Amino acid sequence: MTHARWHATDTLAARYADGTLPESEAWSLEKHLEHCTSCATRVSHAVRAGTAGAVLGEVREAVLREALGSRPVVVEGSLPTPARETPAPTAPTPRARLWSSRVSGRFAVPGAPGRIPRLAxxxxxxxxxxxxxxxxxxxxxxxxxxxxxxxxxxxxxxxxxxxxxxxxxxxxxxxxxxxxxxxxxxxxxxxxxxxxxxxxxxxxxxxxxxxxxxxxxxxxxxxxxxxxxxxxxxxxxxxxxxxxxxxxxxxxxxxxxxxxxxxxxxxxxxxxxxxxxxxxxxxxxxxxxxxxxxxxxxxxxxxxxxxxxxxxxxxxxxxxxx
Structure with missing residues (x-):
């Protein structure tokens, strides 16, 4: 089936978010999300509302700390806070790495972030x-x-x-x-x-x-x-x-x-x-x-x-x- 003929239901989005969706269906859904904004929004809400939301929050904070260095991390909608020294970046937990690779549609390579090496x-x-x-x-x-x-x-x-x-x-x-x-x-x-x-x-x-x-x-x-x-x-x-x-x-x-x-x-x-x-x-x-x-x-x-x-x-x- 093509992305133009179907859309992700709330049940499908929830199963994707909690990790119970089979891998083949998850890959198909991720490909569909590249072309369908409404389904991408639905899946995003489901992921943030589930147990993965906190994990993805950890990943986001770790990325921001790595990118901003010692600058404070300001969350949208919050009041600005005085600049303070930010703790040293910590590596995401194994569960966070798993969900990060699942949502991005890529395989994680142990010890080497990013896509799979070209030779592999x-x-x-x-x-x-x-x-x-x-x-x-x-x-x-x-x-x-x-x-x-x-x-x-x-x-x-x-x-x-x-x-x-x-x-x-x-x-x-x-x-x-x-x-x-x-x-x-x-x-x-x-x-x-x-x-x-x-x-x-x-x-x-x-x-x-x-x-x-x-x-x-x-x-x-x-x-x-x-x-x-x-x-x-x-x-x-x-x-x-x-x-x-x-x-x-x-x-x-x-x-x-x-x-x-x-x-x-x-x-x-x-x-x-x-x-x-x-x-x-x-x-x-x-x-x-x-x-x-x-x-x-x-x-x-x-x-x-x-x-x-x-x-x-x-x-x-x-x-x-x-």
Whole structure:
């Protein structure tokens, strides 16, 4: 729902003030207050009338003492008092810090007031997959392919890498967004940066990790008869966008399973079931048919554009993506 279609009731304002409102609803309300003066006034009155009023008063006095130094603190509506030495500023209580961060809509950083450091925000936006074991798995796949090609002398190392490479970013996206992957998913989805914007941000982070590593590994591998090392880039992008488009209907994990599983079945099944040729040669032939040439690459590019258009048309669905 948008801020123009609803307003905060007295009950909602009271629940926000006493801290019983769920975090996702509180973030949504705070975003609404940026555009609605009447609701902001209602919530302000509720906060000042509740138990948080005294706490926020402590925070305000501490800020004023810090800003004014030794000058007296004059409260609006009171009579001026002679100047006197103001006690040394005291740090707000833990409860005051909590309410200050809640009302301002920011996270408090212990020992460092203000917003979350830029590096922490970047790591959070990148998603659990890039921060976790997925990045290590991508590195293992790339190094493993090189080890197979040179250490074990496997002739089909590059075709095998090209068969697996388009699925790697699909799995990374599936592990980057949703309650199964992110412990603060509900808060993130309700924030102004949530929904499709956050999903695309994490998709870009996954692509930035997987594309250079896997392409470099393909360049290092010998591959006579196999497609070029960069031939998988457009198919990988198209499959990633297809999994995102399907996620709007069936969820991120199911969408990744359908696209990634479909690709692997299409390229690996013929190679494994062909009795007339070695699996590696048959795999290279199969990949050449679906990756090589302007016709194949043009088809993948058109597929990527269509999936991107489907994402844009259904962007509102991703605010409630399961």
């Amino acid at each position: 925000r970047v790591l959070w936006a990148a998603g659990p997959a890039v921060r976790g074991a997925w990045s290590l798995a991508v590195l293992v796949v790339a190094l493993g392919a090189v080890a197979l090609g040179y250490g074990a002398g496997v002739a089909g190392a590059r075709p095998l890498l090209l068969a697996l490479a388009p699925v790697v970013p699909v799995l990374g996206v599936a592990l980057s967004y949703g309650p199964h992957a992110d412990p603060v998913h509900e808060i993130a989805a309700a924030s102004p940066s949530g929904g499709l914007r956050l999903l695309l941000t994490r998709t870009v982070a996954v692509l930035l990790v997987s594309l250079p590593l896997l392409t470099l590994a393909g360049l290092l591998l010998p591959g006579s008869g196999a497609p070029g090392a960069a031939a998988w880039l457009l198919p990988g992008l198209a499959l990633t966008l297809a999994s995102l488009a399907l996620a709007g209907y069936v969820g991120s994990r199911a969408g990744a399973a359908v696209t990634g599983g479909g690709w692997l079945c299409a390229v690996l099944a013929p190679a494994l079931t062909s009795p007339s040729a070695a699996p590696s040669a048959r795999l290279a032939e199969q990949l050449s048919a679906v990756l090589d040439g302007p016709l194949a690459q043009g088809a993948w590019a058109a597929s990527a554009v269509l999936c991107a258009a489907a994402l844009a048309a259904r962007r509102a669905v991703y605010d409630r993506l399961p």
